[in-house]
Amino acid sequence: MSKRPVVGVTLDSEQPGGYSKYPWYAVRQNYADAIVAAGGLPIALPHDATLAEPYLDLIDALVVTGGAFDVDPSLYGEGTRHATVTLKQDRTAAELALTNGALQRNMPVLGICGGQQLLAVALGGTLIQHIPDTIPNALPHEQPNPRHEPGHAIAVTPNTLLHRIVGTVEMRVNSAHHQAVRHPGPRAIVDATAPDGVIEGIEDPAYRFCLGVQWHPEFLIDPGDRRIFDALMGACRA
Numbered sequence: 001m002s003k004r005p006v007v008g009v010t011l012d013s014e015q016p017g018g019y020s021k022y023p024w025y026a027v028r029q030n031y032a033d034a035i036v037a038a039g040g041l042p043i044a045l046p047h048d049a050t051l052a053e054p055y056l057d058l059i060d061a062l063v064v065t066g067g068a069f070d071v072d073p074s075l076y077g078e079g080t081r082h083a084t085v086t087l088k089q090d091r092t093a094a095e096l097a098l099t100n101g102a103l104q105r106n107m108p109v110l111g112i113c114g115g116q117q118l119l120a121v122a123l124g125g126t127l128i129q130h131i132p133d134t135i136p137n138a139l140p141h142e143q144p145n146p147r148h149e150p151g152h153a154i155a156v157t158p159n160t161l162l163h164r165i166v167g168t169v170e171m172r173v174n175s176a177h178h179q180a181v182r183h184p185g186p187r188a189i190v191d192a193t194a195p196d197g198v199i200e201g202i203e204d205p206a207y208r209f210c211l212g213v214q215w216h217p218e219f220l221i222d223p224g225d226r227r228i229f230d231a232l233m234g235a236c237r238a
Contacts, residue, residue: 004041005236008059010095010115011044012067013088031065031112034218038229040236045098047090052097060236061209062102064095066113066216070179073129076121082129084178096122108209108235110228113177116202116212123185123204131180131198139196143175148219151175154200156224160191161203161211165231166224173200173215173222180214209235 009032011025019026025046035042042063045055056062069088073081075096095115099122102109111119117127128134131141143151150172156163163169171192184190184202192201192213204210209232217225 004039005060005233006058007035007040007042007061007063007232007236008045008055008098009035009042009063010065010091010098011046012065013047013091027065028218030218030220031063034220034226034229035063038226038233040229040233045094047094049090049093049097052094052101055098056101056105056107059107061108061110061232062098063232064099064109064111064115064118066115066176067091069114070129071114071118071121071127073127076126078126078129082133084130092118103207103210106208108232109207109211110209110232111212112218113214113216114179116214117177117179117181119210119212120181120184120188120202123188123202123210125185125188125202126182128180128182130178132178135196135198137196138198139175139194141175141177141180141194141198147174147176147216148221149174150221152194154192154194154215156201157189157191157193160189161205161209162191162201162213165211165227166222167227168224171222171224173217174219175215177214181212184212208238
């Protein structure tokens, strides 16, 4: 592939207020910057589940981004919803359609923060709805310091895709989430954990590149962060 791989990037959505009097899409610039720096061509993917297949026809890889919302617990078999859970139903429906379609095509998929959680659900996994109520003595996964700084270390599992990409068994990462993966799915594996046991990375070896990370590598805090985007581009060219 001589041209830049085209990478679809899912958008966040907000109701009227702030930027516009009307509903609006948004994505942080550093998602696109990290993809461009790795040699990719990012394009934005609006929220229309019925258009997932035509969008997938246009792209070589999918990045599912994070956001201040949660996956509906009913989608992973839970009948109750924690009081802290916030939903964006149209976004989730579109991202699930895109993710499922990308996996069916064996297209490279990278899930970031909430995108990892959605990827886990797509792979048949489940989520922790609120870390402070589930993990005793949990770290502050909504870190108090700025997101462009590390919040804690993670341990990377040897002999995993993530380990082969980053080349180390420890990374320093940022942290901006109140939920986490509980079980990654029947075939997926955990490839990184925080010191308190919270799952920080998942992957499914059944696919050529199916990776989720709970932190935000687009901030390029750790040397391994850039390698994740480089590896995503490499998977497009493989």
